[in-house]
Amino acid sequence: MPAAINEIIACVFILAGTAFSLVAAVGIVRMPDLFTRMQAAAKTGTLGVGCTILAVAIYYADPGVATLAALVILFLFLTNPIAAHMIARAGYFAGVPIWEHTVVDELKGQYDKQTHTLKASDGTGALSDPDASGPGPQPPASEP
Amino acid sequence: MRIFIANLMLAFLWALMTGEFTVGSLGVGFVFGYVLLWFIQPLIGKSVYFAKMIQIISFLIFFIKELIVANLRVAWHVVTPSSFFKPGIVAVPLEEQSDLEATLLANVLTLTPGSFSVDISADRRTLYVHVMDVDDPEETRWELKEQYEKRLLEVLR
Amino acid sequence: MTLLLADFDLVGFVSTLSMNVMAVAMLFSLVRLFRGPSVPDRVIALDLIAALSVGIIAIYSIGNDEPMLLRAGIVVALVVFIGTVAFAMFVEKRGRE
Structure with missing residues (x-):
């Protein structure tokens, strides 16, 4: 018997999920600093696992399994970005070095080390630098 | 409601x-x-409910599309040498919004192409976003606000 | 030809292949786990390993016809989220190492 249609779709989703997971893993090794690594891990990790879970739901085509799968996917999409965001925040606060070719860092100097609170940027999103008070594009703060 | x-x-x-x-x-x-x-x-x-429902569905479709684009872009970034990257952290000024709205916006930004929310200021008016390709911070800021914040608030309100 | 196609176990083949690729991905994240210069780097590597294990559980559940395994996936995802948040708080309190 040739493969049923839901099996074929499930296989496509498994392959997509696996490919994205691999991209996440390679990205986490190859990217230069914590934040670019987080970009890779948070996006592709979430969609990769989401695809495999969706494949399970499609493969079994059973309402109970589908309910569970929907629950897992919903949970994954809510919590994964939050977890990533918490690590990024903690990493920045703890002073993990940001990549030297980073073009602009408007988060610099905005943290209050004592109270662990974060200031808002002033108005137009200009840097907290007193010189850079005027509106308009900021000159890129990159080092050669 | x-x-x-x-x-x-x-x-x-x-x-x-x-x-x-x-x-x-x-x-x-x-x-x-x-x-x-x-x-x-x-x-x-x-009632606004009927129009809202259509908005929600179209936002979901938009979100899924963006999610796939985001993943393909990460894949692209993984295969290209890192000398092509121009990452940066940009402060995005936010509209007045509730905790739930801010959380959802941060999550949506994290899962969509090129952006990753790092932290939100204590008064919830500025979201600090790590962006993969910053050509011009002002433009990036404007783009994030127009594309995602406006759409999301349209759906939620 | 048709006979060959009929005998071909698509799901079995795909799940074995994916399982192997997932194992390679896990090795890559292990590299980051050992090398990671800072604690947050290691935490994201662990987070990714957990996500990959959920994926592996899902693929295993398809390959071996055991839908109940999805529940194990839920548990892993839940516990890891709590663990990551706890780690993040720990890093924020103690600083970089």
Whole structure:
């Protein structure tokens, strides 16, 4: 018997999920600093696992399994970005070095080390630098 | 909102009648309830609910599309040498919004192309976003606000 | 030809292949786990390993016809989220190492 249609779709989703997971893993090794690594891990990790879970739901085509799968996917999409965001925040606060070719860092100097609170940027999103008070594009703060 | 609750109750009723509580039966019940409420619209008065539903669905489609684009872009970044990157952290000024709205916005930004929310200021008016390709911080800021914040707030309000 | 196609076990083949690729992905994240210069780097590597294990559980559940395994996936995802948040708080309190 040739493969049923839901099996074929499930296989496509498994392959997509696996490919994205691999991209996440390679990205986490190859990217230069914590934040670019987080970009890779948070996006592709979430969609990769989401695809495999969706494949399970499609493969079994059973309402109970589908309910569970929907629950897992919903949970994954809510919590994964939050977890990533918490690590990024903690990493920045703890002073993990940001990549030297980073073009602009408007988060610099905005943290209050004592109270662990974060200031808002002033108005137009200009840097907290007193010189850079005027509106308009900021000159890129990159080092050669 | 009242109509939404009515719609949920109809979905619940449908699930009770079919005798199984699953995403499938609740979803089918919800769709039938929605159609039913649509038909009796002249009786219950016009509501934003019907327009809202369409907005939510179109936002979901937009989100899924963006999610796939984001993943393909990460894949692209992984294969290209890192000398092509121009990452940066940009401060995005936010509209006045509730905790839930801010959380959802941060999550959506994290999962969409090139952006990753790092932290939100204590007064919830500035979101600091790590962006993969910053050509011009002002433009990036404007783009994030236009593309995602505006759409999301449109759906949520 | 048709006979060959009929005998071909698509799901079995795909799940074995994916399982192997997932194992390679896990090795890559292990590299980051050992090399990671800072604690947050290691935490994201662990987070990714957990996500990959959920994926592996899902693929295993398809390959071996055991839908109940999805529940194990839920548990892993839940516990890891709590663990990551706890780690993040720990890093924020103690600083970089």
